[in-house]
Amino acid sequence: MPRVHWGQYPAPSHVIAHISDTHLLGSGAALYGAVDVEGHLRRTLERLVASASNPDVIVFTGDLVDAGQPEAYQRLRGLVEPVARRLGAEVVWVMGNHDERSAFRSQLLDDARSDDRAPVDQVLTVRGLRIIALDTSIPGWHHGRLEPAQLDWLTEVLADPAEHGSVITLHHPPIPTPIAAMQVLELERQDELAAVIEGTDVIGVLGGHLHYATSGTFAGVPVSVAAATCYTMDLGAPDGELVGIDAAQAFNLVQIYDGRMVSSVVPLRGGPVVTRFGAEFIDALDPLTPEERLERFSRQPDGSGT
16 A cells, blocks of 8 residues: 555555466466566566555456466466565465366365366455455356356355455456457356346456456446456457457556445556656655645646646
8 A cells, every 4th residue: 555645535445456367378488479478477576566555465367377287377376476475465366268177276276176167266355355256267168157056155145244345356357348259258147147246245346358458337336357467459450350469468456445446557568757756755745734735746837727
């Protein structure tokens, strides 16, 4: 959280680092022979540490690896867990359509069950904020679905409100996409999920899968989709084309403010610095009164507002 706080809202009660679609390979090789997915994940974690956001939770919303390889999950865990320990953050792993349930369970959750037919649904509560991970994957397919038993389970979980509300995390986001090909791969029967969420303590939904950052609303709550860290979809591509590019990778920082979810995009690649207010400027503002800060920072040079 910020080291200073001057706004009209209280400091966030919780911060979530939302990362998606890492698509790691077991060998550490480049995806499609071109994309340094492991390097991009390393850069993601470096940016997260440098941001001083102090997340309580790091959520990975699916497609953690590209081909379900156990060694890819091992590489992922080896990269992420030291950073999580350094930040004092919990880690939530969410299944995606490229993930494989048995390897996911054994390598990330230390669950040795060999039966991969059951969905991997989980609940984690961090200082009163409940994080619910739903497995929307269908083994052998790329589109998503929640089975009736999962919806029944979610209904039971949400029957008891959490102190700071609940955030649902899943891979296939329940919002529209303008990309025709991705519409084929969306989450089925979204109305059934909406019926479970409406009127509960759910304050937001986090998703991935689309490989670009976007947002919307669903069942009366905000939905935030994190862009992939591996490669992203070019929304400016010619009509009818599906184009993935090694650019625009990002992760999201999600702040919780008294039942309200706010999501911000953090690009992995920076750019030329054109203006900057350093630590000295912030330190100088800190001891001032709110009125003095407005005078120092808000008033325009000529006082005319033009």
